[in-house]
Each structure stands twice: as structure tokens, then as C-alpha cells.
Amino acid sequence: MVLPAPSCVDEIQAIGAVPKILETVAAMTGLRFVCIAHVTQDSWTACAVLDKLEFGLRPGDPLDVTTTLCEEVRDTRSAVIIDHVRESARYHDHHTPRIYGFQSYFSIPVFRPDGRYFGTLCGLDPEPVRLSDAVTVSTLQLFTELIAKQLESEHSLGEARAALLDERETAELREQFIAVLGHDLRTPLGSVMSGAEFLLLKHQDPSTRQVAERIRRSARRMSALVEDVVDFTRGRMGDGLALEMRMLHGADLRLYEVVDELSSLHPDRVIDSAIQPGLSLYCDPERLSQLLSNLLKNALVHGSELHPVFVVANVRNGLFTLRVTNGGPDLSPAVIAQLLKPYWRASSRPGSEGLGLGLYIVDQIARSHGGAIDISSSAGSTSFTFTMPAAAAA
Structure with missing residues (x-):
């Protein structure tokens, strides 16, 4: 069984610690908008959002990636941190702060454990905030590593669930096959047993009777095995053993x-x-x-x-x-x-x-x-x- 791959939003939403991470980041930095975004070459998608600015962005909502600084983070695989846009030689004339109206901003890249780029942990606020000190940057990076590890855990769990479902379906098909095979073997086995009984009745030659008796014993043994298999599959497939009380x-x-x-x-x-x-x-x-x-x-x-x-x-x-x-x-x-x-x-x-x-x-x-x-x-x-x-x- 092949399950559909979970979306980036589903992956992040499945991580129970994400809301607490966003709340902690907001409290630590003082920013009123924090989110986790999935960023590709041509898309930006919000996966989890804490919005105290009524920015209006919800999980699953897209932005034009060319209007964001996350595009730069994706290309350079390095963090972007701005304490005060108006005092930043690099970003004071940049189009992104003008579009979204922020003065303080950070975007930290999130990588999967195998090194593939997932997106960013980012935040912003209309007011300037001191974000570039070493402790804050280090803590934000720790949060992105935690998100990356949780992504991997959820991925492994999803693969395990898919494998379990696949194994369950395979087991059910195997048991159905055994049940059908056991049922279809009954008729030829009955013919073999009847033939052995006929030989025992019609022939008195010791060598013939010895062969017929061996055939009858073998057929009975096979019949017992078939009955065991049929009973087993009835029990395992939910029908239960047939009883006539x-x-x-x-x-x-x-x-x-x-x-x-x-x-x-x-x-x-x-x-x-x-x-x-x-x-x-x-x-x-x-x-x-x-x-x-x-x-x-x-x-x-x-x-x-x-x-x-x-x-x-x-x-x-x-x-x-x-x-x-x-x-x-x-x-x-x-x-x-x-x-x-x-x-x-x-x-x-x-x-x-x-x-x-x-x-x-x-x-x-x-x-x-x-x-x-x-x-x-x-x-x-x-x-x-x-x-x-x-x-x-x-």
C-alpha cells in the first residue's frame, strides 16, 4: 500500500511542540509575528503561525517568494537577522520591509537531518527589536535544529505506519490465499481418500493394500493440515471458528x-x-x-x-x-x-x-x-x- 506523501503543512502541524516553540520564540524576542515556512525555488508556504499583529496569514497560505527575504536565506543557506531596518545599510532600501511594514526581522534556515533545505523559522515586528546578540541567535538556531529533528521523527513514524499497513494488507492477502487454497484442496483430497478406500475394498493383494493404506494415511494427514489452515484463517480474518452449539x-x-x-x-x-x-x-x-x-x-x-x-x-x-x-x-x-x-x-x-x-x-x-x-x-x-x-x- 502506497500512502500519499504528507504536505509540508501536515508535517509541521503533526509536531506537537511547534505551538510552544512559536510562543517561546515570540516571548524571547518580543516579536509579535512568528512562523515556520516551507520555501522552495518558486514558493513560500506558511506551515505554522503565531500572529499577534493580525497579519492575516494562516497555515497553508502562500506568499510570493520573490517578495520575501526567505528567498535569500534559501539561496545562501544562511540566516538573515535585522534589528532595525532604518539603520541597516543593507536592508533599509530593500523592497521586502516596505511591502510587509517591519523594522525587526529574522529568518533562520531549517534543514532536514539529511541536509535538504526545508524552509525557515522567521519572525517580524513593526518595531525595532534587538535580535542579533549571540544568545538570541544561538537559541533561535537551537529551535530550528529541534524542528529539523522533529521533522525526521515524524517522517520515520510515517514510514513505519505505511510499512505496518502494507504488512497488514499483505498478511490479509496471504491468509485469504491460504483459505482459498485450503478450500480448493478438499475436493481432490476427498477423491484420493475415496480411491484409497476403493482399492482396500477391491484388492486383497498385500502389496496393493500396503500402497493403498499408505495413500489413505497420507491423504488423512493432508486433510488434517488443510482443516487446520482453514480454521486458522477463519480465526485470523475475523469470522471466528464456526460453532454449532x-x-x-x-x-x-x-x-x-x-x-x-x-x-x-x-x-x-x-x-x-x-x-x-x-x-x-x-x-x-x-x-x-x-x-x-x-x-x-x-x-x-x-x-x-x-x-x-x-x-x-x-x-x-x-x-x-x-x-x-x-x-x-x-x-x-x-x-x-x-x-x-x-x-x-x-x-x-x-x-x-x-x-x-x-x-x-x-x-x-x-x-x-x-x-x-x-x-x-x-x-x-x-x-x-x-x-x-x-x-x-x-
Whole structure:
């Protein structure tokens, strides 16, 4: 995204300290008109004005640059300071004092930090004022340096804002692309899975069945990745996870189905379950199954193969609790703080599959149900605990 370049007036007006600078300069010098002007080869534009003379100039108003002394400052890149026009050998017959009716005047060049000329800090008054003493000149120059630094800060801030907006738009386009890609992959993946199932039904040859089973496992794994990506983009793009909330009687049976499925996929691992019988929950059954499935996959992949994985689920005092615990080294608080973030994967087991979205989606499902995920790790075990109200809100 390309933002329009701010005008010189906008740049100066964006500096919060400018009004105070003009007031301080006016009080210090005694001049009743002070302004900051943007000066180019053929233009003079007021950017900020303090006018106690009712001169009538406002921010954005132009002057004919040839009628000003700022033109001389631009060309010489040096200050012009006049205490008393009538006593000045150089300026007493100059056309600018006659046009604007001043006797005292200063114009100090303002440069951007890269050396480019911006314009001037200038002031005038119909009465003569002592401006040329060293302290006054030095202070005025300090004010122009302050303005220059503020201009650079505002410029850098503007670039940062533009970069942020550009990055945000790029991220949204990327997520839209991923969502569309994920959606369009579902159909060919379904065909691959159906083909694998057909081969398993029609062929008894061991070598053929081995290939078909490998195709089916790979297609299921790809389908799970696609679903994770689609869920992720829904959450990130503001639509949120789709929920179909209803009262689920026999929720314990639904949870046992997930445990049995993961046990069959990991026959070498032990999953111990303690799920309260007869559970009734107000939830989205599919999302609840997905939440437990993601937690179990995480425990099986990242937990110690030497320890069983424990699943505990119950309702106490109207609160449903689902806890999955695995053995293994304790996780540091820094790692725990990252676990629910998208695309973040622990390095506990090299070559582990997935995009790092499983736990992020778990957190999104928990939030969508009005619940939360808590992670604890100590004494050689790590637990993910999901809690939510068991019944619908009144």
C-alpha cells in the first residue's frame, strides 16, 4: 500500500511542540509575528503561525517568494537577522520591509537531518527589536535544529505506519490465499481418500493394500493440515471458528471415540483415560472432539515415549474440565508462553509433522466456548487443562 506523501503543512502541524516553540520564540524576542515556512525555488508556504499583529496569514497560505527575504536565506543557506531596518545599510532600501511594514526581522534556515533545505523559522515586528546578540541567535538556531529533528521523527513514524499497513494488507492477502487454497484442496483430497478406500475394498493383494493404506494415511494427514489452515484463517480474518452449539448428552462417549482413534493410530503408546460417565455438555461436539484430538496428538508427539498419556474429564460445580498430561522434560515459562501462538513448534522431537497450528486452534476452540486453556509443567510432566461452563449461559 502506497500512502500519499504528507504536505509540508501536515508535517509541521503533526509536531506537537511547534505551538510552544512559536510562543517561546515570540516571548524571547518580543516579536509579535512568528512562523515556520516551507520555501522552495518558486514558493513560500506558511506551515505554522503565531500572529499577534493580525497579519492575516494562516497555515497553508502562500506568499510570493520573490517578495520575501526567505528567498535569500534559501539561496545562501544562511540566516538573515535585522534589528532595525532604518539603520541597516543593507536592508533599509530593500523592497521586502516596505511591502510587509517591519523594522525587526529574522529568518533562520531549517534543514532536514539529511541536509535538504526545508524552509525557515522567521519572525517580524513593526518595531525595532534587538535580535542579533549571540544568545538570541544561538537559541533561535537551537529551535530550528529541534524542528529539523522533529521533522525526521515524524517522517520515520510515517514510514513505519505505511510499512505496518502494507504488512497488514499483505498478511490479509496471504491468509485469504491460504483459505482459498485450503478450500480448493478438499475436493481432490476427498477423491484420493475415496480411491484409497476403493482399492482396500477391491484388492486383497498385500502389496496393493500396503500402497493403498499408505495413500489413505497420507491423504488423512493432508486433510488434517488443510482443516487446520482453514480454521486458522477463519480465526485470523475475523469470522471466528464456526460453532454449532447444542446440548450433548453422552459427551463421555464422544471423548472415548477420540481416545480410541488416537490409540489405534499409535498402537505402541499407552493412553490412560478417566472420563466421567454420563457427561452432558453444552458445546459444539465436533469442535470438542477436535480439541481433545489436537491435545492428544501434541502429547503423543512431544511427550516421552516411556510414559503413558493421561486423559481426565469431569464436571464439578457446573464447570467442565478436560486435562491431557504427558511425561517428559519440564517446559520453561518462556516455551509455555509461546505454545498457543500460531506457526510455533517446539523442537522436542525433530521431524515432527504439522504446521504448528494445533495448539493455537485448541486455544481458539476454548475461547469460542467461553473457556480457557491452562498449561503447567513440573516434576517431569506437562498438562494442558481446558475448562468451560458445562451448561448454556442463562
